Amino acid sequence: MISEKQFQAELDIIIQNGIREDIGPGDYSSLACIPDTAKGKAKLLVKDTGIIAGVEFAKMVFENVDPTLEVEVFIEDGAAVKQGDVVFHVSGSSQSILKAERLVLNSMQRMSAIATKTHKYVQLLEGTKTKILDTRKTTPGFRACEKWAVKIGGGENHRFALYDMIMLKDNHNDFSGSITHAITKTKAFLKHHNLDLKIIVEARNLAEIEEILQNEGVYRILIDNFNFEDTKKAIVLIGDKCFTESSGNINETTIRQYAECGVDYISSGALTHSVYNMDLSLKAI
Template structure:
């Protein structure tokens, strides 16, 4: 789903057979303006999405952006203004706010975590733990906050996790079959393998460099920081490394200091409080 498809579906969900409140109370030719006000400090995200929504609702709108995506905001700030047909401003209002409030909450929390990584080599990754049909916006928000987008969906990477390993009959079998699949289908997707203990890491080290069983990334899942440090030393730069599993604000720095390349956090998108914004006539 691209951004335009998302906007079309979201508007159809909201409008149905018409915005009857606006249709019944506002003259058809009324021209008005509104401004998007900040009511809570944080990082703004979704400005470009708002512009796209306004353009779909009414291509004649005039939208002036005062604060771009990624800007720090405080209560009283004005992010943007919009002017044009009053009915259409009201029709677009809720979708703009729903997207921007959620996205700004995600970007704000992401920036807080990214700041905790300062001075280390580790980069923060988002995950697929997203709201169905809203992933495109949530992934945009994590990137605005300073994280790196992991795979977008099931189609753009091979990530062999514990259930895949168990169903396939082990790491070697799963990796062998994944490489054969890529060869048969002519795809060039990256392969990442989840490991749960040192023995599994050692197994990936044995097979992951062979021509027929390539592996690109080793995922170290549910290791404590000292365990991650030991595995990073064992891997010794032969593969990109990622740490995941129960990592939060209080433990993030300790994981980052292990030398791991990436740290993934589902909390970036599934445990977020939306930022308080409003669209007000003026």
């Protein structure tokens, strides 16, 4: 996984790009009718139910827009919220609050939706050893926040990008000539470039799992699009040789059954690509 420093750098990029995109040369609506000396106060109002996420990110946005803005937090990231709850107050320059408003709301609405969905999946897995993972199926330019939201919801992060873990999927294996060729070439590449990266290999059937197991150095096998019975057979084959991960069209109705097959992880793109934003608003008080 990437370092905290790298992750913070990604968050900084999101904030800078969000401000550039939304404010540009200036918030002319506010500049036109609100004096630059005006002071104000607003509340982050919840109009939905779920898990709140993005509070700490919102503080970063306010700090970036105007370091003199003051934020008083009442509900922290990861807490359950309901309609009518007030998450925080922000006070200071009225113009600055309005500048930050849309970036804060867009981010928190999306992050809260992801945290809420992740929390639901975590609850469905309760009592099993299986942990829920996100994927790279994220909104372009907003990945760091979405993966942060998964953590807030109780899930775990898969690789952040293409550079922090090796994942040999079907196309890699096919283009390399075979799974064994792909693994062998990968281990040579990592050694040559002095890279210490975990290797995950995807299997499409039990025969491919058997081939993967003939190779050393595989951290996790991705059991992709298997039915329940074949997943159970795969777990028996793999034993304790490496970690296991199930993936492929796993949803709320099937996730528990896959977990009960004995997999270590279940990865779900739906955590980030199929959510409905939580309804939040920033209201003057």
